[in-house]
Each structure stands twice: as structure tokens, then as C-alpha cells.
Amino acid sequence: MPPTFSGRLFRRVLQNHARSLADLATGLLLALAGGWLMSNSSATGRALVRTSYDASLLAVAPFRPSLAGSPVVIVYLDAQSYEREGQNPSLPWDRKLHARLLDRLSHAGAKLVVFDILFDRPGRDQEADTALAAAIRRNGRVVLSGELTRTGSSPEAADGAVQNVVTPPLKLFRDAAAGWGLANCIIDPDIIVRRHFTGFDADGEPSLSTAAARNLGIKSSGERGDRWLNYYGGPLSVPYRSYSDVLSGDVPDAELKDRIVFVGARPTTGGFPDRRDEFRSPLMPFSREVLMPAVEAHAVQMLNLVRGDWLERPPAWKERTGLLVSAFGLAWLLFLFRPLQAALVALVLEMALIAGVVALLLHQHVWFPWLLVAVVQIPGALAGSSLFRTVEWLRQKRVYELRRREDESKIREQAELIDKAQDAILVHDLDGRVTYANPGDERLYGFSLDKLRRLDPEAARFGTNSSLVRTARETALAKGEWLGELHQSGTGSRPIIVQSRWTLIRDSAGNPKALLCVNTDITEKKRLEAEFFRAQRMESIGALASGMAHDLNNALSPILMGVQLIRGRVADEELLRMLEVMETNTHRGAEMVRQVLMFSKGHGGAMEPVDLGPLIREMEAIARQTFPKSIRVSSFVATDLWRTTGNPTQLHQVLLNLCVNARDAMPEGGELSLAADNVALSAEEAAAWPGAQAGDHVLLLVTDSGTGIPPELLPKIFEPFFSTKAPDKGTGLGLSTTMRIVKAHGGFVRVKSQPGEGTTFEIHLPKAPPADTRGTNAKSAVSPRGAGELVLFVDDDQSVRDMACASLKEHGYRVLAAASGLEALAAVEAHRDAVDLVLLDHEMPGMDGAAVLRSIRSSGFRMAVVLMSGGSPASMGPSTAPEAFLAKPFPLDELLRVVHAALRGRR
Numbered sequence: 001m002p003p004t005f006s007g008r009l010f011r012r013v014l015q016n017h018a019r020s021l022a023d024l025a026t027g028l029l030l031a032l033a034g035g036w037l038m039s040n041s042s043a044t045g046r047a048l049v050r051t052s053y054d055a056s057l058l059a060v061a062p063f064r065p066s067l068a069g070s071p072v073v074i075v076y077l078d079a080q081s082y083e084r085e086g087q088n089p090s091l092p093w094d095r096k097l098h099a100r101l102l103d104r105l106s107h108a109g110a111k112l113v114v115f116d117i118l119f120d121r122p123g124r125d126q127e128a129d130t131a132l133a134a135a136i137r138r139n140g141r142v143v144l145s146g147e148l149t150r151t152g153s154s155p156e157a158a159d160g161a162v163q164n165v166v167t168p169p170l171k172l173f174r175d176a177a178a179g180w181g182l183a184n185c186i187i188d189p190d191i192i193v194r195r196h197f198t199g200f201d202a203d204g205e206p207s208l209s210t211a212a213a214r215n216l217g218i219k220s221s222g223e224r225g226d227r228w229l230n231y232y233g234g235p236l237s238v239p240y241r242s243y244s245d246v247l248s249g250d251v252p253d254a255e256l257k258d259r260i261v262f263v264g265a266r267p268t269t270g271g272f273p274d275r276r277d278e279f280r281s282p283l284m285p286f287s288r289e290v291l292m293p294a295v296e297a298h299a300v301q302m303l304n305l306v307r308g309d310w311l312e313r314p315p316a317w318k319e320r321t322g323l324l325v326s327a328f329g330l331a332w333l334l335f336l337f338r339p340l341q342a343a344l345v346a347l348v349l350e351m352a353l354i355a356g357v358v359a360l361l362l363h364q365h366v367w368f369p370w371l372l373v374a375v376v377q378i379p380g381a382l383a384g385s386s387l388f389r390t391v392e393w394l395r396q397k398r399v400y401e402l403r404r405r406e407d408e409s410k411i412r413e414q415a416e417l418i419d420k421a422q423d424a425i426l427v428h429d430l431d432g433r434v435t436y437a438n439p440g441d442e443r444l445y446g447f448s449l450d451k452l453r454r455l456d457p458e459a460a461r462f463g464t465n466s467s468l469v470r471t472a473r474e475t476a477l478a479k480g481e482w483l484g485e486l487h488q489s490g491t492g493s494r495p496i497i498v499q500s501r502w503t504l505i506r507d508s509a510g511n512p513k514a515l516l517c518v519n520t521d522i523t524e525k526k527r528l529e530a531e532f533f534r535a536q537r538m539e540s541i542g543a544l545a546s547g548m549a550h551d552l553n554n555a556l557s558p559i560l561m562g563v564q565l566i567r568g569r570v571a572d573e574e575l576l577r578m579l580e581v582m583e584t585n586t587h588r589g590a591e592m593v594r595q596v597l598m599f600s601k602g603h604g605g606a607m608e609p610v611d612l613g614p615l616i617r618e619m620e621a622i623a624r625q626t627f628p629k630s631i632r633v634s635s636f637v638a639t640d641l642w643r644t645t646g647n648p649t650q651l652h653q654v655l656l657n658l659c660v661n662a663r664d665a666m667p668e669g670g671e672l673s674l675a676a677d678n679v680a681l682s683a684e685e686a687a688a689w690p691g692a693q694a695g696d697h698v699l700l701l702v703t704d705s706g707t708g709i710p711p712e713l714l715p716k717i718f719e720p721f722f723s724t725k726a727p728d729k730g731t732g733l734g735l736s737t738t739m740r741i742v743k744a745h746g747g748f749v750r751v752k753s754q755p756g757e758g759t760t761f762e763i764h765l766p767k768a769p770p771a772d773t774r775g776t777n778a779k780s781a782v783s784p785r786g787a788g789e790l791v792l793f794v795d796d797d798q799s800v801r802d803m804a805c806a807s808l809k810e811h812g813y814r815v816l817a818a819a820s821g822l823e824a825l826a827a828v829e830a831h832r833d834a835v836d837l838v839l840l841d842h843e844m845p846g847m848d849g850a851a852v853l854r855s856i857r858s859s860g861f862r863m864a865v866v867l868m869s870g871g872s873p874a875s876m877g878p879s880t881a882p883e884a885f886l887a888k889p890f891p892l893d894e895l896l897r898v899v900h901a902a903l904r905g906r907r
Contacts, residue, residue: 022388024331026380026381029380030327030377030380034373034376034377035323035324038319048369050194053311060361070238071306071307073238073260074239074240074241075261076241076295085243094125095119099132100247101246102132102142103138108253109258110256112143112212114143114145119145119173120170136173141215144169144174145180146166148166179211182208183294183298185294190280193294195227196304199211212302216306226312227310228312230300231282237296265277279294311366311367331385338389342386343382346378346379350378353374423440425440428517429515430513444519472484477504481503484500495523496521501518503515503516556888557889557890563586607647608647610646612698612765619652619655619674623659634671635675646765647745651745654742655700660734666705666706670704674702677698681695681764696766697765697767698765705757707756708753708756709753717751785896786812788812788814789837790814791813791899792818792824792828792838792839794823800841828863833861835861850867866886866902867886869888883905884898884901886898
């Protein structure tokens with residue numbers, strides 16, 4: 001019969017919220033159990049409450065302070081005193097001795113004397129009574145004992161009511177004493193005094209300790225009824241002296257001076273059912289039961305009042321709230337863990353609870369029924385958690401077994417399809433040997449099943465990273481599956497990257513049987529991903545470089561023109577040298593900007609015949625001045641060194657990159673050598689190195705004695721963003737930039753390195769052809785001047801406009817200025833045929849230079865146009881065709897030369 005809707009709903013709720021429901025039920029049961037035990041209706045609960053008090057005192061026993069110098073002292077009528085004073089233990093003590101004792105205590109300076117001895121009737125000797133009364137009066141600080149007797153609550157009582165009958169001291173003594181109090185205690189069923197007894201203050205009948213405290217001006221415990229005795233140790237832990245020793249003077253006065261002296265004894269006659277002035281100590285177990293005299297209970301209560309360290313018990317509502325919170329909190333916490341873990345957590349909770357009990361008792365003087373939590377709630381929550389986990393484990397095991405059987409059935413049904421799979425599917429036994437391999441495995445690795453079976457287990461895993469393979473195997477055996485990437489190799493050591501899935505196969509009995517491995521070849525995917533990410537990075541660098549180049553070129557152009565303007569107006573040699581340095585470094589900055597553009601977009605700089613000797617000597621000087629003094633720098637340049645065709649700034653950057661890397665490889669110092677020489681490579685020598693060309697080359701060597709490069713890293717050092725330095729020490733672009741520049745110059749690089757033995761970079765650059773050694777035509781030393789031609793200068797940067805316009809005006813031109821493409825078109829329209837030349841910036845916001853040029857051409861204007869840009873002409877597209885191109889930043893003479901040439905071409 002199918003289950004009803006309500007049954008399905010209940011089952012779903014039970015499955016989805018089983019732990020929460022079990023947690024809630026356990027917490028509710030623990031809360032009810034704690035409340036019932038607190039209700040005083042359970043003997044077990046009452047015993048646990050009393051034991052909590054006793055155990056709390058035992059827990060803090062090692063931390064009890066010493067009672068040396070205690071303000072309360074007991075004068076004890078011990079067996080020795082009976083014997084020495086010749087008193088009959090079965091008869092009352094001779095009251096003349098008490099009178100002598102009082103005189104002795106008065107002489108010693110005792111602060112207060114409290115007699116825990118009942119003087120409620122005349123003695124055998126009236127003279128002794130008179131002597132005692134006189135001694136009490138002389139002392140003036142004596143508190144006597146009365147007695148409270150409960151009668152009634154028996155069939156003989158008139159109405160079954162309980163009556164309290166108080167027996168005060170004899171009037172003779174009462175009139176002489178400073179006060180009196182009831183020498184009674186609140187005794188629990190196990191004959192232990194735990195609570196303070198304050199007497200009946202409303203009726204003028206305080207307890208003995210309360211009366212003594214009141215006489216001394218100490219706040220008594222009469223206002224509160226929840227104060228409990230704070231015991232300081234076992235029986236007679238309060239300092240005491242033998243009665244006979246005090247009486248005879250054997251006890252020094254210093255031990256009695258300013259002390260509160262309690263005088264009392266423990267009767268030694270009568271059976272246990274008789275009234276006995278003695279109780280069990282809460283600090284002594286039943287197996288070592290030692291009774292303590294009532295006088296010590298009174299003395300402890302007095303000492304609590306003097307020191308203010310009595311114990312308090314929280315109100316009932318706080319205790320019940322704490323039990324309620326702990327019940328649900330413990331259930332929630334322990335249900336989070338498995339049984340063994342939960343047991344450890346429960347043990348930690350027990351220790352934490354005991355530590356909390358000790359802390360509260362020592363620092364706050366508070367105790368509470370903590371054994372209800374320790375003995376009932378924590379074990380109860382642990383039992384509930386263990387029971388739930390056991391049931392849940394059995395249920396999950398059943399579900400797992402059903403699923404396992406279903407999986408095995410599916411595997412058998414799909415076995416025929418495995419042979420057609422493109423992935424490599426292998427089965428390993430528990431020893432690691434291959435027992436099955438599908439055809440896809442042979443296609444991927446090139447190993448047949450017969451060959452795989454003959455291989456040892458390690459070789460059969462095709463792993464170059466054997467530690468990861470071991471981890472995959474161990475994880476699959478422990479957890480049933482593993483998923484990850486493996487770097488492997490097939491026949492001929494061909495590298496392969498696979499997405500590998502390992503699944504544990506069990507037999508019908510549930511025991512591990514084998515491992516199923518499904519490997520998907522992702523080698524090509526990883527290569528394409530790497531290329532894609534590299535292209536993204538290069539695209540980002542290109543975008544950043546373009547923006548930087550535009551702004552930097554605009555910043556450098558006024559500097560170049562300004563330097564040349566100033567040079568023509570000064571004659572001081574020192575200033576001229578400074579201007580030359582400024583111009584040289586400005587040119588270098590411009591070339592470095594172009595190099596960044598070349599790296600990011602592939603546009604190269606201008607090539608010219610280059611002599612590497614000056615570059616090496618300049619780099620040597622820079623290294624000597626800036627590198628640590630522990631690095632020795634040397635150089636060698638062949639006297640007949642050939643020239644090469646290249647960009648000086650780019651080749652300078654190559655030297656700088658290699659020297660900086662050499663410096664970083666020698667943190668403790670070393671030797672850096674730069675050299676250049678002529679070499680001729682034969683065809684055989686060139687074939688030995690990828691990318692090499694036979695013929696004459698200029699060889700550039702950079703050698704250091706640093707840490708060297710490990711062999712496994714050598715193939716990667718020219719990859720963009722690859723660096724062995726810390727993230728804040730390198731970007732990984734130095735060597736990749738070097739390789740790009742060398743290839744752009746038609747050369748190649750060889751690296752020789754051994755760890756600990758240094759590194760040598762060999763850069764081969766083609767020798768410049770004879771025709772190139774003549775160089776370009778020398779530029780005229782005198783800048784050409786204008787003849788009043790009208791030039792429109794268009795640039796969005798004001799500093800470039802101002803400096804260029806001033807320079808053109810000084811050299812004979814009339815100048816108009818425009819800050820945008822729209823202003824430029826308006827100026828052309830306004831002056832029409834009067835404008836002879838337009839100097840037009842290519843990168844401008846809004847309408848750029850190319851758009852302005854197209855508009856000028858389409859409008860039929862005949863003026864010449866010179867396009868200015870920080871990039872190369874090739875980067876502007878085929879649709880842009882000005883009369884001339886001026887690369888930013890440009891010096892004054894270059895500006896004048898291009899303007900002069902463009903105007904001459906227009907004529």
C-alpha cells in the first residue's frame with residue numbers, strides 16, 4: 001500500500017531535519033530532568049545539590065589561603081585538658097576553671113570570648129557560679145550560648161504543630177555577659193552543617209555567631225538567608241589551643257591578643273542516637289568519616305562573617321534558567337560532533353565546568369548545583385548525540401549499500417560502451433598494477449594492455465609527479481574518489497596533461513577491490529588557455545602603454561624644444577653642457593616610451609648603425625656608480641669591433657636588464673663582466689642553436705658569478721611574467737623584453753648557467769652591411785627659418801602648444817593655435833587659403849587627428865598637413881595619409897626641419 005501524503009511529508013521532514021529534531025528532543029529531556037532534580041522532590045536531586053556544595057569545597061581546597069594569624073581561635077576542651085585538670089568527662093566542667101580561663105584571656109587581651117557551652121542551670125557549686133559570673137562581668141566581652149529545642153509534629157502534639165522552645169543562659173550569667181545567642185546549626189539529613197544559622201533576630205534571639213558579630217560591630221548575616229559556610233579545611237581547620245595549655249599559660253599571650261576566642265568541646269559520651277554536639281565534615285568522604293565539634297561550625301561561621309567570604313547560592317530562578325540554557329546548548333553542541341569527538345568535547349566541558357566552579361568560589365564566593373550539569377546533562381547530551389549518530393550511521397550505511405549496488409549494476413551495463421570512449425580508462429588493482437585499459441588508453445599513451453601489465457606499478461601510472469599520484473591513490477582508497485590534474489608522459493616521454501578521475505571499486509561484500517581511473521587529455525586546452533591569458537595580459541599592457549606614451553610624449557616635447565631655445569640664448573659652457581645632458585636624457589626617455597609601445601604592440605623604433613663600444617662603457621659606468629661596492633665590474637671591447645644595425649636605446653635596455661638581473665643574482669657580491677667581440681658563425685655552429693643564422697655577428701657577453709639558474713628553469717626564463725624573484729623584486733618582463741628586442745634586431749640569445757657557478761648571456765647581433773656603415777646624412781647645423789608662412793598648430797596639451805608656437809614664431813612663421821579638432825576645423829574654415837600648413841596631433845579627445853585630416857581633405861583645402869603622434873605611422877591605419885609625420889616628443893630642430901620640408905613639398 002503506497003504511503004499517504006501526510007506520511008510522505010512526515011518522512012521528508014524527518015530526513016531533512018532529523019538532527020535538529022533529535023537535538024531539540026534531547027535538550028527538552030535534559031531540561032525537564034534538571035528541573036525535576038532541582039524541585040526537592042527527588043532524593044537523588046537533593047543529594048546532587050548537597051554534593052555540589054561539598055565537591056566545590058574540595059575543588060578549591062588546594063587554593064585555600066593559610067589561616068595563620070586567624071582572627072578566630074578555638075580553646076578546645078580536649079581529652080588532655082580533662083586529664084590534666086582532673087575533670088570527669090561524664091560531668092559538667094568545673095565553672096571555677098572557666099572563671100580562671102576568662103581571667104587568663106582578659107590578661108592576654110582577647111577581643112571577644114564566646115562560650116559554646118550551655119550554662120542554663122545552676123552548677124553543683126554556687127561559689128563556682130558566682131566566680132564565673134564575676135569573671136564574665138570583669139571581662140565585659142563575653143557571649144554565652146542558649147539552646148533551641150523543637151517540639152511537636154508528633155501524634156502527642158495538640159495539633160501536630162512544631163514549637164520552638166528557647167533555653168537561654170542562667171539569668172546570673174546572662175546579666176553579666178555582653179550578649180548571648182543560640183548555639184544551634186542548620187543540619188542537613190547527612191549530618192553536615194552547610195548553611196549559616198542566624199537565629200531569630202525578630203524575637204531578639206540571634207544565633208551565637210550573629211550575637212558575637214553584633215557585639216563586635218560586624219554586619220551579621222541576619223539580612224540574607226542564602227549564606228552558606230565557607231569551610232577552610234577538615235575538622236579543626238580553624239586554629240585551636242588546648243584548654244589546659246591556655247589555662248596554664250603555656251600559650252603565649254600574642255596568640256590570644258585581639259582574637260575572637262570560641263570555647264567549646266565535643267562530648268564523648270552517649271550513643272549516636274543521643275544528642276551529640278558534633279557533625280560530619282563536608283570535606284571528608286564517608287570512607288574516612290571524621291566528626292567535627294559544633295564549636296568549629298560556629299567558629300567557621302564567625303570567621304566567614306569577619307572575613308566577609310561566606311558563600312552564596314544564586315536565586316532559584318537563575319539556577320533553573322542556567323539549567324535550561326545548558327540543556328539545549330549542550331545538546332546543540334555535542335550533536336555537531338561524532339561520538340568520539342563528542343566524548344572529547346564533553347570531557348573538555350567537564351573540565352571547563354570545574355574550572356568555572358573553582359573560579360566562582362574563589363573570586364565571587366558563589367556555588368551552585370553544578371553536578372546536575374556535570375553528572376546529568378553533559379552525559380545525557382553525549383548519550384543522545386551518540387545514539388543519534390549511531391542511528392544515522394546505520395541509515396546512511398544502508399543508503400550507501402543500495403547506491404553501491406546500483407553503481408555496480410550501471411558499470412556492468414555500460415562496460416560495452418567503455419571501449420568506444422575517447423578518454424583513457426584504466427583499472428588498477430590495490431597493488432597499483434593495471435588490470436584493464438581501454439583502446440582510448442593506447443591512443444593517449446601509446447601503451448598496449450599487455451605492455452602495461454608487464455610494467456612495474458610506478459611506471460604504469462605514467463606519472464612525472466609521483467607524489468601527487470600517491471596522494472590521488474590514497475585519497476581514492478580512503479574516500480572513494482579523487483579528481484584533479486596530472487602531468488604524465490606517454491611513449492617517447494611526450495608530455496601529457498590529463499583531467500584524472502579516480503573511483504574506488506568495491507566487491508559485493510563492500511570491500512575495496514580496485515581503482516577506476518578515467519583520464520581526459522587536456523594538453524591542448526591548457527596550451528590554448530595559457531596563450532589566451534598571455535594575450536590578455538599583453539593587450540592590457542598595450543592599452544596602458546598607449547595612454548602612458550601619449551601623456552609622456554606631451555610632457556617631453558616642450559622640454560626638448562625649450563632646451564634648444566635656451567641653448568641659442570646662452571654662451572656659458574657649463575650651462576650648455578647641462579642643457580646637452582638634459583636633451584640627451586629626454587631623448588632616452590622618449591625612446592623608452594617607444595620601447596614599451598614596441599613590446600606591447602610590436603611597433604619597432606628607428607634602426608641605425610650602432611657601435612656597441614660606447615654603450616658598454618656607459619653601462620659599465622652606471623653599474624660602478626649604482627651597484628653595491630661588493631660587485632666588481634669590468635668590460636672588454638675589441639678594438640676592431642664591427643657595427644650592427646639597431647636602435648641604441650633598445651640595445652641599452654638589453655644591457656640594463658641583464659646587468660640588473662646579474663646584480664640581483666649576487667646579493668653577497670661578485671664579479672660582473674661586459675664584453676663585445678666579432679664572431680663568424682659557420683653553418684654547422686648556427687644549426688646547433690635554434691634561431692641562429694650563419695654569418696658575421698657582433699657578440700655581446702654579460703657574465704656574472706652569482707647563484708646561477710637551475711636547469712629545469714632555463715626553458716622558462718624568457719617567458720613573459722616568469723620570475724624567480726619575490727613579487728616585490730621583479731615583474732618577469734626583463735628577459736622577455738630582452739628576447740623580443742634581440743629578435744627584432746635579427747639576433748639570438750644563448751644562456752649558459754650552473755647553480756652556484758654564475759650565468760653567461762651570449763647575444764649575437766648581425767653585422768651591419770657595408771652600405772649602412774656610412775650612416776645617414778648629417779643634419780644641418782643651422783635650423784631652417786620661415787618666410788612668414790601661416791602655420792596652424794593643433795594639440796590638446798597647452799604646454800606643447802605654447803612652446804611650439806613660440807618656437808615657430810621665433811623662426812619666422814606666423815602661427816595659429818587650436819586645442820581640439822573642432823577648433824582646428826573652425827580655424828581652417830575662417831582662414832581658408834591663408835593657412836599654409838597644419839601641424840595636427842593624432843591623439844586628441846573628441847575628434848582625433850585622423851578625423852580632422854579626413855575632413856580637411858574632403859573639404860578641398862590645399863594646405864599641407866603634418867601629423868604628430870607618440871606612436872609610429874604604421875599604427876595609424878592606411879586611411880591616414882599626411883604630407884609628413886612628426887614623432888613625439890620632437891626637438892626644435894626636428895620640428896623646424898619637418899615644417900620646412902612639408903612647406904617646400906607643397907610648393
